[in-house]
Amino acid sequence: MIPITKPAFGPEEEKTVLEIIKSGQITRGKWTLKFKESFRDYIDTGFCHTVCSGTAALYISLKALGINSKEDKVVVPALSFMATIDAVILAGGTPIVCDIGEDYCMDVNSLEEAIEKYNPKVVIPVHLFGQPADMDPINELCKEKNIYVLEDAAQAHGAEYKGFKAGKLGDISAFSFYASKNVAMGEGGAILTESPSLDDKISNWIEFGDHPALNLRITEFQAGIGYWQLQKLDENNDKRRKIAELYNKEFKDLPGLIIPKEFENRKHVYHIYALRHPNRDEIVEKLIQKGIGARVYYEYTLHQLRDAPHVDCSFAEDITKEIFAIPMYPSLTKREIDFIIKSVKEVVQNI
Ligand SMILES: Cc1ncc(COP(=O)(O)O)c(C=O)c1O
Known part of the structure; x- marks a missing residue:
């Protein structure tokens, strides 16, 4: 895995x-x-x-x-x-x-x-x-x-x-x-x-x-x-950013899949590489079957978890139904990255 x-x-x-x-x-x-x-x-x-x-x-x-x-x-x-x-x-x-x-x-x-x-x-x-x-x-x-x-x-x-x-x-x-x-x-x-x-x-x-x-x-x-x-932080963050760039390039045209966006004037360090798809649960399950540690971040909003007072949070509520993450860490090898990319493509294209 x-x-x-x-x-x-x-x-x-x-x-x-x-x-x-x-x-x-x-x-x-x-x-x-x-x-x-x-x-x-x-x-x-x-x-x-x-x-x-x-x-x-x-x-x-x-x-x-x-x-x-x-x-x-x-x-x-x-x-x-x-x-x-x-x-x-x-x-x-x-x-x-x-x-x-x-x-x-x-x-x-x-x-x-x-x-x-x-x-x-x-x-x-x-x-x-x-x-x-x-x-x-x-x-x-x-x-x-x-x-x-x-x-x-x-x-x-x-x-x-x-x-x-x-x-x-x-x-x-x-x-x-x-x-x-x-x-x-x-x-x-x-x-x-x-x-x-x-x-x-x-x-x-x-x-x-x-x-x-x-x-x-x-x-x-x-x-x-x-x-x-x-x-080693800067070097490792650069590695994360390069992996994210590769993922983004390969995933950007997959149907239904939303890739992370780095906003203007911000440097993203990809602690978590998060994707969104309406069939999230099925995708995560299939990726795990293939040996890829995909995971849901986060399944519930904070007001749902702690029954807290809130203003309208409908966007976050929608996001929690679609969001998930795939492996992201500096020591991922080229072979592992290629396998992850191939698997995500296969799974998303066949959903
Ligand atoms: C956004 C955020 N806040 C707070 C924490 C709490 O940190 P810790 O687990 O070190 O207590 C974490 C992570 O674990 C986190 O991701």
Whole structure:
């Protein structure tokens, strides 16, 4: 079976893990610091905190932004991994769900409707599948209404919007370094901000001192692996983009199939290569039979999953009936890519 994703580890990660074991310094050491500083510099922000998951990163960000009670509303897009909405619920706030656009990210008109109706404190655009949301109109709208913007950049390491990295486009950003991510540590996350006062608030939540805090630290092993993953990120994203280009070229004229679109002024890093087809379930089943790890991302919208208040999200609801992903990772071989292309063509043409 060709898996849907595979981490891209090499000898550097291997050597570093062994080095850490031999050193005896397995947490709070040089790799944790090195990773944190490198990631901050890569995204080009002021402050970076590493935490144990993307979910923790979202949760702490929301607490730092003052989400405490049911009166604190937070707008999330209808299509995302459930951690985006769960973090809001866990922080004590009320999630409000808005629709997505053709880029599969938050739709600005729908967001405006949600803001008018619910008066939220925070908005969480998700850079879904590796393409940044259309951040300028989102930021403009939120600035005008005094609303914080928290980027969910869990799927968008190295993605860009108008030349700026995802993670530098709002007030705070949350990353995940889960096993499947473009920077993978097994588990891990990061919170970034340019604001010293928000940085202080984040620190209060995760560093023991004057305030009650949580231990959400990563170990030296995770940081050591993450450091080398980061050194290879641009090269690996280029590989993903080349595979996406090949897929797009071969799939663009297949009947009923909608290929992903990279929007102007945005750099898509194809964390997930998502296709759409009205006969999605049959296609996924047939691809799996052929040994291709196709998968549905995502089967339900967030308001359906958590029974959350929402504005009209009919586009996202339609998308969840059609969307699926095929294998995408930097170490896919030419033979595997050719086999995937041939199989998708065969299956779609015979549906
Ligand atoms: C969009 C999105 N947000 C949040 C998360 C949560 O990250 P984690 O699994 O590291 O908790 C993930 C992925 O796993 C994700 O894809």
